[in-house]
Amino acid sequence: MTHAGSREFFGPYQLVRPLEPSSVAERWLALHVRWQSSHVVHRLDACRDRGERRRMVSAFETVAALNHPHILRVEQFSFGARGCGWLVTPYTGSPAGLLTLAGLVELKGGRLGEFESQRMLEQLLDASACAHEAGHANGRLDPGGVLVDRSGSVLIEHYGLAPLLLRDPPRFDDLAGDELRSIASIGYRALTGLTASEPLIRPSRVLKRLERGWDEWFETALDSSGGFGSIRDAIEALPTNPRGQLRARAAERGSVRVVLRRLRRAPGSPPSE
Numbered sequence: 001m002t003h004a005g006s007r008e009f010f011g012p013y014q015l016v017r018p019l020e021p022s023s024v025a026e027r028w029l030a031l032h033v034r035w036q037s038s039h040v041v042h043r044l045d046a047c048r049d050r051g052e053r054r055r056m057v058s059a060f061e062t063v064a065a066l067n068h069p070h071i072l073r074v075e076q077f078s079f080g081a082r083g084c085g086w087l088v089t090p091y092t093g094s095p096a097g098l099l100t101l102a103g104l105v106e107l108k109g110g111r112l113g114e115f116e117s118q119r120m121l122e123q124l125l126d127a128s129a130c131a132h133e134a135g136h137a138n139g140r141l142d143p144g145g146v147l148v149d150r151s152g153s154v155l156i157e158h159y160g161l162a163p164l165l166l167r168d169p170p171r172f173d174d175l176a177g178d179e180l181r182s183i184a185s186i187g188y189r190a191l192t193g194l195t196a197s198e199p200l201i202r203p204s205r206v207l208k209r210l211e212r213g214w215d216e217w218f219e220t221a222l223d224s225s226g227g228f229g230s231i232r233d234a235i236e237a238l239p240t241n242p243r244g245q246l247r248a249r250a251a252e253r254g255s256v257r258v259v260l261r262r263l264r265r266a267p268g269s270p271p272s273e
Contacts, residue, residue: 009033010041010086011078019098022145024158027098029091038091039075040098042158046083051167056085059164062136063087070127072147072155089157092149101154101186102143111193114207116152118240121187123154125238128179129231136160137175140182143189177224180231184221196222213239 008015013030021027025042032039047053056079064074076088093099101120105112112120124141131137138160147155163169188196191214192206200222202215220227221234228234235241 010080010088011076013039013041013088015041022157023142024145024161025087029097030088040089040091042087042089043080044085044087047079047085052165053079053083055165055167059161060085060087062164063159063161066131066134066136066159068127068130070123070153070155071131071159072157087158092147092155094150099148100144101146101148101190104148105143105190112190114191114210117187117191119152120154120190121183122235122238122240124156124183124186125231125235127156127159128183129235131159132176132231135172137163137172138179139163139170139175140178141186142182143186146186176231177227180228180234181222181224184218184234188218188222211239 010030012032012034014033015028015030017029019027019029019040022042025044028041028043030039030041031037044056047056060074060077064077067073072089072092074087074089078086080086091098111117124146128138136159138156139162141156145157147157149155163175169175185196188194188203191210192201192203194201194206196218200219203218204210204212204215217234217237217239220237228237
């Protein structure tokens, strides 16, 4: 970092003011002095040895290569004189600062509307699926690490960075499973205003007009022992997905047939001809 009078710079970026730190790094609102555009400059802890520096460089390269509209883009990365890692990303906030998904839910009184919740859930799942198919996983997502831009879209900040910085990162399958369950938990909280804990209250009991297919979807997505086989399976089963709608209708027809069979076989009923 360089100084010009009372101003601080990171390369061509003038650090304007500090922002709320994330779980991974300190944040500053920054101005690119030539382009006159707003960005966020992130500073990570200093590397203690060459091994940590190599892991950080590799992690930065991997994260910067991810390309998805709901994963926050890494525009530049470098190292400071003291061995700290620096990342530059677009500024998604307003003059008031960055807005996280956790902050948006709080502003809305504890939950989002049905359409907002479903749209957010679809965006997170699609971003996750794209990264998984490229061989990368983040693990548990925190709503405090999901940004909301000025159009209302969500962007995952620092996707996959934390596990890549570890000397012994968790297995991909473990990260992927934790990620799916955390997205489902975020979606359940946004939709119902409740925490996704046992015993799980069916969303259709909270929102009377909600399609019943959401009950089964959340029950499966939050299941730590069974659940969906992949993020793509979870997307295809969404009640908003045409395939998921067909599956839900088939399940409803199947449940009706089961009830009819039980009625026909009830004790004291005449044998069917």
